[in-house]
Amino acid sequence: MVTPALRLVRILRRGGMGSIWVADRLSLKAQVAVKFMSPELAEDPGYVERFRREAVAAAQITSPHVAQVLDHGLTSEGMPYIAMELLRGEDLRARIRRLGPLPLPEVARIVTQTAKALGQAHRLGIVHRDIKPDNLFLTEVDGETFVKVLDFGIAKRARDLRVTTTGNVVGTPLYMSPEQLISAKDLDFRADLWSLGVVAYHAITGQVPFFADSIVALTLVVHAGRFKPPSALRPDAPPALDDWMRRALQLDPSARFGSAREMADALDRALSPRRRSGGAPGLDTTQAPGLATAQGTGAESLVEVRGATSQDGVITRRHPAPAPASMALADTDPCEGDATAERTTTVM
Incomplete structure (x- = not known):
């Protein structure tokens, strides 16, 4: 559990900067994307501030053309996370x-x-x-x-x-x-x-x-x-x-x-x-002329x-x-x- 409202389902990516998961948003019975910082970077105030700023900036912009931030904060272990809408496409x-x-x-x-x-x-x-x-x-x-x-x-x-x-x-x-x-x-x-x-x-x-x-x-x-x-x-x-x-x-x-x-x-x-x-x-x-369609x-x-x-x-x-x-x-x-x-x- 990330929070009582978010339950992790599967990991999408784990790297040196952190990890990204698909999670169930239990109250709405919908899936979201949850982004975590790595424990090492979470000790760096500069990275934590950038992470927080990403959530705050995106949440302030009401355009449908900005990926929606649903929640952000700290897990019970003190790890920063951002929950955002899960998109499909490329x-x-x-x-x-x-x-x-x-x-x-x-x-x-x-x-x-x-x-x-x-x-x-x-x-x-x-x-x-x-x-x-x-x-x-x-x-x-x-x-x-x-x-x-x-x-x-x-x-x-x-x-x-x-x-x-x-x-x-x-x-x-x-x-x-x-x-x-x-x-x-x-x-x-x-x-x-x-x-x-x-x-x-x-x-x-x-x-x-x-x-x-x-x-x-x-x-x-x-x-x-x-x-x-x-x-x-x-x-x-x-x-x-x-x-x-x-x-x-x-x-x-x-x-x-x-x-x-x-x-x-x-x-x-x-x-x-x-x-x-x-x-x-x-x-x-x-x-466009001369281009193959895929x-x-x-x-x-x-x-x-x-x-x-x-x-x-x-x-x-x-x-x-x-x-x-x-x-x-x-x-x-x-x-x-x-x-x-x-x-x-x-x-x-």
Whole structure:
């Protein structure tokens, strides 16, 4: 028993950072995901605070596009835990690995729903600081993709970032804004918007716009500001999408979109058939040109995926072609991911 209301059923993952379990929520006769810290990390006040902050931040955001926190606290043995909704589906990274570049309308849907979650967080003064494909979980509602934003473990209120941070880099480098690559200080919501722009680019093209083998080199590449426009990498991308991407990835935060909603609305307009130059009218229901279609599986998933290529957001080597992922269940350390879903695919 975690608490009198939660009974553990089975383990999903055990790692150096902790463990993740499926549990019965006895009062509602429903299953939830329960995330524990490892006993060793539970002795570190910094990790305990991050764990607590994840629960508090996610619980404050009422968007249906944020994984719901149901409870958090300490077990009778004093071990921190978070109980969250258990999701079924796959994260965005797994989908890109499985299918390659996604149809443009699907990308727009993912960006719009993510923007709704971020908009709620930003209105509360919360900056996520780690928007990446791993943290956008894709489930299905009424046959449509439905996004759940995961892992508010490194999220902070903007005022706390200005006052208390030491300048350490936090987040996943290939999706970080230029200002975040240099320092965690003075970040605001526009850092999340940059990251969402990089995620959109990844989903549209199958690769990230900026890549290097180290954070120092990546910082130089990002500040050079040169990347291939989406239309150079796929023929169905309209010129308006190139314009949108250039604004999303502006070095100067004040030159980016003014809000998550503005960003999503602008993408919708850029991909509107009325604004396309030669866009295919049937694009809304087709796979991106030249890409094979794969059948998905509805599996549970519960944590973060860390890949080993530039597409995966880990600085290791140059862009290989996306490889189809196996459909075996796997997951990684819970303190680096979100205890909300069992994922269909993982590359360790």
